[in-house]
Amino acid sequence: MIKFIRLIFALFICFGASGFDCLLYGQVLENYDPHIAVSQNAKFFERADRLDVTIDLVKFPQADLRISMPADAALFFGGELWGVSPRDTVLYINMKDLVAHFSHGNNQLELSIFKKRIRKNEVSISKGIFAEAGRENATTEMEDQSRREKDMMKEFFFLAILLILFLVALLRTVYPSVFAVLLRSRSVFSAEDFWESAGLTKVYSSELLFFMILVNMAVSLLLMVFFSILEIPVFGIYIAAELNYLFLVWLSASVLLTILAFLKFVWIKINTFIFSLWKFELPHFFFLLRVKGLGMAAVIFLLIALYANDMMRDQTYLIYVLLGFLIFYLIGILVLLTWMTKKIEFKIYHLFSYLCTAELIPFLAICKWVLG
Incomplete structure (x- = not known):
């Protein structure tokens, strides 16, 4: 009887070890x-x-x-x-x-x-x-499949670069003097060219409007590459890798950034009125626009190098490129502060408060939205 019980117990253990392996x-x-x-x-x-x-x-x-x-x-x-x-x-x-x-x-x-x-x-x-x-x-x-879809983003990027280069060549042909002043590397951190009294009509001149649109097209292209490669949603929507859709988003974003640029000029003019910096809005606006243009030229060159060497898979490089541009723009703001102290008879804390209100606070808010 005891042997029978032991046999049943052994069979139960074997059944539990093998019969329930499903x-x-x-x-x-x-x-x-x-x-x-x-x-x-x-x-x-x-x-x-x-x-x-x-x-x-x-x-x-x-x-x-x-x-x-x-x-x-x-x-x-x-x-x-x-x-x-x-x-x-x-x-x-x-x-x-x-x-x-x-x-x-x-x-x-x-x-x-x-x-x-x-x-x-x-x-x-x-x-x-x-x-x-x-x-x-x-x-x-x-x-x-997702990696193959990103190749469409690469194709769009180079087509967009060709379009931007064509417009740059057109700007140089139609407005050679303006092109030389805006992108001359030796004078990019000098606002002497814009230190003159002018009205609001100067902002709407064709040559500067052309240049402003080019810079905003480059900025929107950088943001699209950043959000698409890192697959970060913009307002809850992911950027799809479809060529017509990408061009539509790019051109729409360029127009939106151009409108925001005009609103920024109005914001700068309001701050110059509050801080009693008369007729300073034009030198301020065009100085930073020129800094942004040179910075975007360097960014476009780096993105072409990353895409050409198939280095976009390591998203760290793209993040460093964006951070480099933001740091370069911040340096431009600090150079503007130094230039203001030489041109305007105000205390340094007064000018710093003006730049914090007009530039630094919106700049940090944009950085937080893009990188946060």
């Missing part, structure tokens, strides 16, 4: 959840709250990486955008694909997940053998 979805080899680090949105240039964890590429190279993410979260590997989850998502990524894609001789890979107000308990990261890892093929196909 309920087992996989074997976790490494659990990264305790190692996830939270980075809050405390810095000015942080785009969102972030979760970071370091993945070991050497251990278990045949396993799969399972990542559970909440909706509207962006997944980065080594600073490269891997995907954005439109809803709560579970991704299965084979370790061999990660090693092949990030074959830089590193044994570790940094994984980051961005989302505003993300919590640690919303994310789960583990490595193992999972029965549902067959979804990896669909994930890879979606990634390849």
Whole structure:
């Protein structure tokens, strides 16, 4: 009887170990959840709250990486955008694909997940053998499709550059003297050319309006590349990679920025009236417009170099280009302050208050919107 009971008990154990394996979805080899680090949105240039964890590429190279993410979260590997989850998502990524894609001789890979107000308990990261890892093929196909769609953005970028260069050549042909004054590198940080009394009608002259539109076209192109490559929504809408749509958005944004430029001139004129800086709005406006034009020429050259060398996949370079332009514009504001102290008989704190109200506060608000 005792032997019979032992036999039944042994059969029960075998049945439990083998008969119910249909309920087992996989074997976790490494659990990264305790190692996830939270980075809050405390810095000015942080785009969102972030979760970071370091993945070991050497251990278990045949396993799969399972990542559970909440909706509207962006997944980065080594600073490269891997995907954005439109809803709560579970991704299965084979370790061999990660090693092949990030074959830089590193044994570790940094994984980051961005989302505003993300919590640690919303994310789960583990490595193992999972029965549902067959979804990896669909994930890879979606990634390849998104990369192919970005080639349309590359085609649009170079077509837009050709159009801008054509307009620059037209400006140089029609207004050679204005072109030389506006983009002469030796005088870009000098406002002597614009220090003269003039009315509002000078802003509406054809040559300066032409130049203003060119600068705004370059700025809108930079913003489109930035939002499209990083897949950041603008007012909740992602920029689609379709050629006609991209041209429509680009030209519409250029017109909108030109309108905002006129509103900025009105804003500067209001501040010159408040701070009793009579007839200073034109030198102020055209000085920074010329600085912006030179800065955008350098940015366009860098973007062409990045696209030509297939370096846009590392979004870090694009972020550095945008930060470089914003820092260059900030330096232009500081140079304007120095130039004002020599031209206008006011205390330095009075001029600094004027620039803070007219330039720095709107500038920081725009930086926060673009980079935050």
